[in-house]
Amino acid sequence: MPEQSIAExxxxxxxxFTAQIGPELSAVFDREQAALRAAGVPSTAAGVGDTVPDTALLTATGTxxxxxxxxxxxxxxxxxxRxxxxxxxxxxxxxxxxDLLPGLTARGVRLIAISPQTPEGSEQAIANGELAFPVLSDPANxxxxxxxxxxxxxxxxREAHTQLGFDVADSNADHTAQIPFPSVFVVDGDRVIRFADVHVDYTTRTEVTTVLDAVDRAAQ
Known part of the structure; x- marks a missing residue:
């Protein structure tokens, strides 16, 4: 069991973060998150039984x-x-x-992270988290x-992001602000989805224990 859940x-x-950026910017993000939750997961989102299509990606070195x-x-x-x-x-x-990679490795299951960033962004993600699993770029999502x-x-x-000194489009390979909802898909060897968890509120994520339980169920 992880010492601390992601939610904690x-x-x-x-x-x-709220103390750092102040109440006005915090309120902007709170309203955005509330709107995302109200809209819910898109009806078009892939789910259990769907096959994840093979798609061209880039490694963190640009290959x-x-x-x-x-x-x-x-x-x-x-x-x-994101x-x-x-x-x-x-x-x-x-x-x-x-907390997740060791359990997946013991089960013979791979872990891969994907974002629309440039390969340099993927490289930074690897360095920031000392990540030992592939971090790939999905250009233009x-x-x-x-x-x-x-x-x-x-x-x-986006205006709040600008006030904080960055813009999403500057990080993305296609220079747009489009990003994926934070999502976890457990897929089998044929890329068929056995578990899907799409988070429209980007402050919430799939917990380690949830992923491992899904992996174990998929293996049965």
Missing amino acids: QVDTFNEG DTSLAAALDGSPAVVVFY GTWCPYCNLTLRTYQQ ALAAQLGIVTEPDGPA
Whole structure:
């Protein structure tokens, strides 16, 4: 069992983050999250029984690869994250490295993280979390779009990002602000989805124990 759940870590982070950015910007993000929750998971989002299509991706060094090549016929946990600019993503990937990867490795299951960032962004994610699993780029959200999980920050949120000194489009390979909903898919060796968890509220994530339970159920 992890020492701290992702939700507990997020609560701790949010206390400091809110104090750091102030009530006005915090309110902007609160409204964005509330709107996302109200809209819910898109009806187009891929689910159990769907096959994840093979799609061209890039490694953290900029080398061409594909989802099929990364999976190599093995069952896997495929994690979509927004980017290294997202503190919730960094927290989650670091937790997956520490608490999820060992359990998956023992089960013969791969772990792969995917974002629309440039390869340099993937490289930064690896460095930030000392990640020992593949972190790949999905330029223009080609794979995420086929899975029906593409979104983008709303106008006020992007203005808040600017005030905080960054813009999502600067990190993305296609220079747009489109990003995936944070999502976890457990797939079998044929890339058929056995578990899907799409989080429209980007401050919440799939817990380690939930992923391992899903992997164990898929193996039965």
